[in-house]
Amino acid sequence: MSKAANHIDMSVDLGRLKLKNPVMTASGTFGYGFEYAQFFPLEKLGAVVVKGICLKPCHGNPTPRVAEVHGGMLNAIGLQGPGVEKFLHGEEYLPFLRKQRATVIVNIWGRSIEEYAEVASKLDAESEGIHALEINISCPNVKEGGIAFGTDLKLASQVVSEVRRATKLPLITKLSPNVTSVAAFARAVVESGSDMVSLINTITGMAIDIETRRPKIANTTGGLSGPAIKPVALRMVYEVARAVNVPVIGMGGICTGEDAVEFMLAGASGVAVGTAIFSDPLAPLKVLSGLEEYLRRKGYHSAMDIVGKFETGKK
Amino acid sequence: MSVIGEILSNEVLADNYYRVCFHAPEICRIAQPGQFVHVKINALRERLLRRPFSICNVEPETGSLSIVYKRVGAGTDVLASLPPGAHCDLLGPLGKPFSLPSPEETPVLLAGGYGAAATYLLARRSPKAGLLLLGARSKEDLLLIRDYEALGFDVKLATEDGSRGQRGYVTTLLPDLLQDKSKNFRFYACGPHPMLMALGKILLEAQYPDSELSLDHRMCCGVGACFACVVKVKAETPEGWRYARTCTEGPVFRASEVYYE
Numbered sequence: 001m002s003k004a005a006n007h008i009d010m011s012v013d014l015g016r017l018k019l020k021n022p023v024m025t026a027s028g029t030f031g032y033g034f035e036y037a038q039f040f041p042l043e044k045l046g047a048v049v050v051k052g053i054c055l056k057p058c059h060g061n062p063t064p065r066v067a068e069v070h071g072g073m074l075n076a077i078g079l080q081g082p083g084v085e086k087f088l089h090g091e092e093y094l095p096f097l098r099k100q101r102a103t104v105i106v107n108i109w110g111r112s113i114e115e116y117a118e119v120a121s122k123l124d125a126e127s128e129g130i131h132a133l134e135i136n137i138s139c140p141n142v143k144e145g146g147i148a149f150g151t152d153l154k155l156a157s158q159v160v161s162e163v164r165r166a167t168k169l170p171l172i173t174k175l176s177p178n179v180t181s182v183a184a185f186a187r188a189v190v191e192s193g194s195d196m197v198s199l200i201n202t203i204t205g206m207a208i209d210i211e212t213r214r215p216k217i218a219n220t221t222g223g224l225s226g227p228a229i230k231p232v233a234l235r236m237v238y239e240v241a242r243a244v245n246v247p248v249i250g251m252g253g254i255c256t257g258e259d260a261v262e263f264m265l266a267g268a269s270g271v272a273v274g275t276a277i278f279s280d281p282l283a284p285l286k287v288l289s290g291l292e293e294y295l296r297r298k299g300y301h302s303a304m305d306i307v308g309k310f311e312t313g314k315k
Numbered sequence: 316m317s318v319i320g321e322i323l324s325n326e327v328l329a330d331n332y333y334r335v336c337f338h339a340p341e342i343c344r345i346a347q348p349g350q351f352v353h354v355k356i357n358a359l360r361e362r363l364l365r366r367p368f369s370i371c372n373v374e375p376e377t378g379s380l381s382i383v384y385k386r387v388g389a390g391t392d393v394l395a396s397l398p399p400g401a402h403c404d405l406l407g408p409l410g411k412p413f414s415l416p417s418p419e420e421t422p423v424l425l426a427g428g429y430g431a432a433a434t435y436l437l438a439r440r441s442p443k444a445g446l447l448l449l450g451a452r453s454k455e456d457l458l459l460i461r462d463y464e465a466l467g468f469d470v471k472l473a474t475e476d477g478s479r480g481q482r483g484y485v486t487t488l489l490p491d492l493l494q495d496k497s498k499n500f501r502f503y504a505c506g507p508h509p510m511l512m513a514l515g516k517i518l519l520e521a522q523y524p525d526s527e528l529s530l531d532h533r534m535c536c537g538v539g540a541c542f543a544c545v546v547k548v549k550a551e552t553p554e555g556w557r558y559a560r561t562c563t564e565g566p567v568f569r570a571s572e573v574y575y576e
Contacts, residue, residue, distance in 0.1 A: 031540030064533045066543040068364050080542045226363055278536045279363040
């Protein structure tokens with residue numbers, strides 16, 4: 001077999017966003033990239049999606065903030081972060097990512113619609129090295145902002161419209177699974193100007209320490225992530241991919257290349273690895289090589305070839 | 316760095332306490348006192364997260380790295396069952412280390428329970444021997460006494476039930492030392508969070524702000540990315556504090572840095 005026949009084009013086309021491969025990091029699980037650069041070159045990733053950025057520094061929630069559960073974990077970190085100014089200028093943040101030549105997607109959130117727009121416009125003004133924004137309307141662990149916007153169709157549309165007005169950068173909206181119809185939210189945010197959607201954020205859950213009769217995390221409830229949620233995430237990606245005509249980024253419990261293949265077959269053009277990184281910092285690269293191995297074994301020439309190629313008809 | 320560590324030995328130290336030695340020469344070469352390794356127990360399939368353990372000792376010549384653990388749950392149950400020859404994934408060495416005492420200083424190590432494991436390498440690398448004040452619930456929870464004595468450390472004991480040493484917390488062993496200003500003491504501590512908070516305040520009041528406390532909290536990524544393991548440290552914020560990550564900004568903090576509620 002010739003070398004050319006062996007070559008698989010791993011790049012993916014997400015409309016206004018072109019990535020060298022479909023594998024990203026899920027926001028909140030990869031810090032700001034800096035923390036993991038000791039393990040591999042960040043430019044190997046399709047994109048680094050950084051932890052949520054808001055207008056001002058944020059303390060986050062009281063501790064304990066995480067608890068391990070069967071097949072995953074609960075977290076209620078509460079979006080602790082440096083704020084947009086420090087993200088733009090602090091040496092461990094965007095300036096570092098620029099030097100690493102990473103493809104950067106900045107996850108943003110606010111306590112009000114105005115704050116979302118203001119963060120977006122500040123990032124837009126110094127957008128060198130930023131390839132897209134991901135609007136977080138789905139964090140279940142903050143009282144204001146986050147999920148309050150992601151579980152109300154009207155508010156979700158308003159946030160996206162205002163952010164759309166504030167920036168020309170490609171926009172991804174990260175959807176919450178904690179709704180009756182995730183497809184309805186996907187349609188609403190796309191109509192309001194989102195170029196893409198990503199899903200799922202964590203599923204709200206809880207765990208109790210029966211010895212102390214207290215919740216295992218200080219916030220009582222938190223977001224469930226990890227392989228335990230993969231079937232739910234896959235079903236939602238499938239529903240959303242059929243509901244909208246924009247690229248979909250799938251995530252939720254992806255640990256292996258085979259997991260990524262499932263999401264792409266269900267209609268995702270990109271995938272993100274999250275909780276698996278806590279177990280293995282090299283998980284995103286292993287997902288990428290597993291995906292490539294699958295494509296080679298099945299004789300595909302491009303990662304895009306399998307997007308949405310899920311067969312529902314009878315054999 | 317991420318390495319595969321083969322288990323060389325995994326032995327019972329006392330009651331529910333174990334010491335496991337891994338072959339991990341790369342980590343041994345650069346490990347410093349107070350740092351930790353983040354261990355992935357591969358046999359635990361449905362439990363994804365790594366477990367952090369203070370590095371107790373390293374032997375760079377043989378590449379052996381030891382940690383001490385208490386069997387408390389699913390993770391440590393499985394770890395205790397692993398025989399020599401089994402493997403675990405190790406990330407490390409991680410975290411900010413203790414600073415070594417100067418040759419003029421006498422180290423005083425304050426340890427609660429298996430916190431004694433976290434100060435052992437510090438004792439070994441201190442220019443001169445000092446004291447270990449070791450407190451625990453009961454005599455069965457007092458660990459590594461002979462190891463410290465072999466380094467020439469003077470070991471003083473306290474147990475909550477009075478089964479060995481002085482009855483009470485490790486703090487009951489402190490007042491005499493704090494009054495003796497003729498000695499050039501340098502204090503280090505590792506143990507349960509309430510003990511460290513109490514000690515930090517006492518040491519600050521006694522004018523030992525550079526005392527070092529090894530704090531930890533339920534950890535997740537171990538490399539500063541997830542912000543799970545935070546503790547409050549003093550900061551110029553409206554509240555007077557901020558949350559610092561124990562995995563990368565700690566686990567070792569100076570007593571003067573910590574925010575006491």
